[in-house]
Amino acid sequence: MRILASILFFIILFINISSKVVLSHGPTRQKVKISVTIKAKPEDVWNVIKDFEKINNWHPSISKVESDGKIRTIFYSPRNNTPITQKLESHSNEKMMYKTSISEVDIKFFPVNTYTANISVKGNDDGSSTVLWKAAFYRAFLNNDPPPELNEAAAIKAVTEFFEAGLNNLKSKLEK
Amino acid sequence: MKNFLISLWIFFFFFKTSFSSDFAYITNQLSNSVSVINLENYKVVKEIPVGSKPAGVAVTKKGKLIFISNPESKEISVIDGLKLENIKNISLGKGPLGIALTKDDKLLLVADWYDNKVRVINTNTLKLVKEISVGKSPSGIDTDLENSKFYVANRDDNTVSVVNIKTFKEERILKAGKRPFAVALSPDNKFLYVANVKSNDVSIFNTKNYKKIKTIKVGKSPYAIAFVGDGSKAFVTNQHENTISVIDTKNKENIKTLDIGEYPEGINFYNKNKEILIVNWFDSEVVVLNSQNLNIKKRIVVGEGPRGFGYFIGPNLIK
Numbered sequence: 001m002r003i004l005a006s007i008l009f010f011i012i013l014f015i016n017i018s019s020k021v022v023l024s025h026g027p028t029r030q031k032v033k034i035s036v037t038i039k040a041k042p043e044d045v046w047n048v049i050k051d052f053e054k055i056n057n058w059h060p061s062i063s064k065v066e067s068d069g070k071i072r073t074i075f076y077s078p079r080n081n082t083p084i085t086q087k088l089e090s091h092s093n094e095k096m097m098y099k100t101s102i103s104e105v106d107i108k109f110f111p112v113n114t115y116t117a118n119i120s121v122k123g124n125d126d127g128s129s130t131v132l133w134k135a136a137f138y139r140a141f142l143n144n145d146p147p148p149e150l151n152e153a154a155a156i157k158a159v160t161e162f163f164e165a166g167l168n169n170l171k172s173k174l175e176k
Numbered sequence: 177m178k179n180f181l182i183s184l185w186i187f188f189f190f191f192k193t194s195f196s197s198d199f200a201y202i203t204n205q206l207s208n209s210v211s212v213i214n215l216e217n218y219k220v221v222k223e224i225p226v227g228s229k230p231a232g233v234a235v236t237k238k239g240k241l242i243f244i245s246n247p248e249s250k251e252i253s254v255i256d257g258l259k260l261e262n263i264k265n266i267s268l269g270k271g272p273l274g275i276a277l278t279k280d281d282k283l284l285l286v287a288d289w290y291d292n293k294v295r296v297i298n299t300n301t302l303k304l305v306k307e308i309s310v311g312k313s314p315s316g317i318d319t320d321l322e323n324s325k326f327y328v329a330n331r332d333d334n335t336v337s338v339v340n341i342k343t344f345k346e347e348r349i350l351k352a353g354k355r356p357f358a359v360a361l362s363p364d365n366k367f368l369y370v371a372n373v374k375s376n377d378v379s380i381f382n383t384k385n386y387k388k389i390k391t392i393k394v395g396k397s398p399y400a401i402a403f404v405g406d407g408s409k410a411f412v413t414n415q416h417e418n419t420i421s422v423i424d425t426k427n428k429e430n431i432k433t434l435d436i437g438e439y440p441e442g443i444n445f446y447n448k449n450k451e452i453l454i455v456n457w458f459d460s461e462v463v464v465l466n467s468q469n470l471n472i473k474k475r476i477v478v479g480e481g482p483r484g485f486g487y488f489i490g491p492n493l494i495k
Contacts, residue, residue, distance in 0.1 A: 028205055028229040028248060029439075031458065031481055089416075116416065136439060136458060144270050144290050 029114075030152055032159045033134040036167040040174040042123040045131060046096040048174065049119060052088045058173060059166040071103070078161065082109035089116065096121040102137075110162075111140035112155045131170065133163045197492045198446070200453060201242050201255070202462060203230040204479025210244055210253075211478035212260060213462060214492060215446060215453075218474045221494075222260050226253035231483045232275040233442075234284060235490030241299060242490065243284050245272040252286065254302065257493045266302055268295055275486055276317040276326065278341060287314035287328050294328055294337075296344065306344050310337040316358035316400070316485070320365050320383075327368055329356040336370055338386070348386055352379045358485075360401040360410070362425065369423075371398035371412055378412060380428060390428045394421040400485065402443040402452060404467050411452050411467075413440035420454060422470070434470060436463055442484025455484035 038045055048058050053067035055074060064075040073085045085104035092098070097120030105112065115137035122130050137159065141150035148154065197216035204211060204223075208230065212222045227246030230253065234243045242255035246265075252272060254264040270290035277284055277299070284297040287310075294314060296306040311330025319326045319341070328337050329352065336359060338348040353372030360369050361383070368381040371394070378398060380390045395414025398421070403410050410423040413436075420440060422432040438458030445452055445467065452465040460482055464474040 028231075029457065029481070031206060134458070 028138070028152065030137055030139070030156055030159075031134070032137075032156060032163060033132065034160065034163040034167060035130055035132040036171050037124070038129050038131060038171050038174050039127075040129055041127065042096060042121045042129040045129045045170070045174060046093070046121045048170065049121070049131070050091075050093065050096075050098070052091065052098060052100070055166075058170045060169040061162070061165045073104075076110065076162070078165070079109040079158070082106050084110055107140035107150065110158050111150050112137040112158060113140050113142070114138045115159075117159075131167060133167060135159050135163070197495075198448060198489055199239070199257075199492045200444070200446075200462065200484075201233055201235060201244075201488045201490070202442070202455060202478045202482045202484045203233050203244055203488075204460075204482045205229050205231055205457075206481030207479035209479050210242070210255065211482070213476055213478070215449065215451075215489070216492075218464060218476050220476065220478060223479055224255060224260060224262055226255070226262050227251045227265055231485050232273055232286075233484060233486040233488045234275045234277045235487060236277060236281045236299065237490070238281075239490035239493050243275055243277070243299075245275045245286060247271040247273050247289060252284070252297070257490065260494060264302065266297065266304075268297075268304070269293065273485070274315045274317045274328070276319050277487075278319050278323045278326070279321055280323050282323075283341070285317050285319065285326055285328075287317055289313050289315065292330075294326075294339065308339055308344050308346065310339070310346060311335050311349070316356075316360075316371075318359045318361050318368075320361060322365075327359045327361070329359050329370060331355050331357055331373070334372075336368070336381075350381055350386055350388070353377050353391060358398075358400040360403060362410075363403055363405060363407040367425070369401050369403075369410060371401050373397050373399065373415075376414075378410075378423065392423060392428060392430050394423075394430055395419045395433060399441050400443045402445045404445050404450070404452075405447045409467070411443055411445075411454075413443045413454060415439050415441060415457075420452075420465075432470070434465075436465075436472075437461065437475075442482070442486070442488065444484070444487060444489055446489055453484075453489070455482045457481055457483060 056062040063077045066073045086100045089099040099118045102115040117135035119133045139155045200213040202211045210224045228249035232245035239257040244253040251265040256263045269288040273289040274287040286295045294308045311333035313332040316329045336350040352370045354374035358371040370379040395417035397416035399415045412421040424431045437456035442455035454463040462476045
């Protein structure tokens with residue numbers, strides 16, 4: 001009986017926690033914006049990054065992608081190979097940009113909440129391209145006074161590292 | 177001599193009024209400041225440091241006091257409109273977010289995101305006079321013209337509380353859509369519009385009998401609502417769609433969707449120029465839109481991560 005009660009307790013606890021994730025977030029949305037200039041034509045840059053399902057072709061920290069075209073799960077190697085599930089929100093070959101959101105993530109390894117991001121390519125006058133990757137998200141901790149591993153700085157660090165690794169590698173790959 | 181002085185005074189009075197201008201006070205959440213925009217020439221005249229992660233804003237009618245909510249430092253910053261300086265910070269609750277003044281400017285209402293209360297501050301003494309328990313994660317607030325009621329969206333309860341300002345009692349709980357964040361009364365106070373972030377719609381209530389009379393689909397993640405002066409149109413910012421929806425309030429229909437910029441949030445109507453001012457969080461700018469022909473007149477760069485949640489326009493007192 002006691003075991004049953006404690007199981008029930010944990011189930012209730014779990015339901016509470018998991019439903020809270022959907023419901024709420026901290027008060028301050030964060031922003032990360034990283035860009036890189038690449039000596040290549042915008043069409044060529046877009047050709048490399050445009051496939052939502054094949055981000056591992058240019059992002060060096062993704063060990064594997066599982067995707068059905070609308071949803072992808074990337075396995076992010078620097079952080080315990082943690083799976084991050086993302087949804088394709090919009091995609092435009094004409095504007096050379098696509099937008100994603102995170103639908104499932106283990107905040108122990110990637111501490112963000114309500115995350116959306118947008119990657120785009122623009123041509124410059126000198127024939128080079130600028131890739132801009134930007135994201136909006138909240139910290140992972142939902143209540144007041146977050147522990148350091150779940151605060152705003154931790155969220156910004158995780159996203160910044162993810163973007164920088166990808167963009168730096170994209171640049172060296174295309175300028176080779 | 178006396179007559180001469182009086183006529184001089186009258187002359188300057190009219191001179192001053194005819195050349196009066198207004199300011200918009202925009203909270204920059206990621207740069208912990210407020211940008212003050214002169215709405216005559218669209219120039220930022222000052223960036224005033226406030227508390228930590230400012231979001232909400234309320235301006236007294238005469239423009240003497242501007243209140244700013246800082247959910248991270250848990251305080252209300254008070255800006256003096258004559259000096260354009262932050263003259264005081266009032267510690268308050270666990271996460272003050274949505275704020276609004278009663279129409280007589282006597283009370284400031286502060287919704288607290290974390291402890292499910294609305295706190296009432298006397299704007300004269302700047303002291304806390306009352307705490308009212310409402311629903312979960314209260315956010316946007318609006319007050320009626322008669323200083324008799326205020327409305328607050330309880331985001332995580334999917335409700336709106338109707339609170340009597342005289343007795344400070346919660347009189348009604350209205351069932352909104354999913355995750356209501358902002359509320360706005362029509363200029364004649366006959367209708368209450370509620371923007372529901374998760375169901376991507378606006379619930380409209382009749383304020384006489386509190387019946388929900390219609391739900392209108394808008395864009396993704398509607399954040400805030402502004403009515404034009406005559407009440408014929410309402411504009412809604414759609415955060416996750418980078419658009420605003422235009423609602424025809426007579427037929428209660430969404431008649432147009434306009435691209436506006438990234439993460440539009442706070443929105444106000446500026447009656448003097450018949451403009452809609454939209455705060456774009458990601459682009460860190462305020463967009464000035466002609467409310468009649470819907471053309472964009474200007475984009476004004478402000479601080480980082482602006483929100484402008486509340487009524488942010490008031491008279492310019494410094495000239």
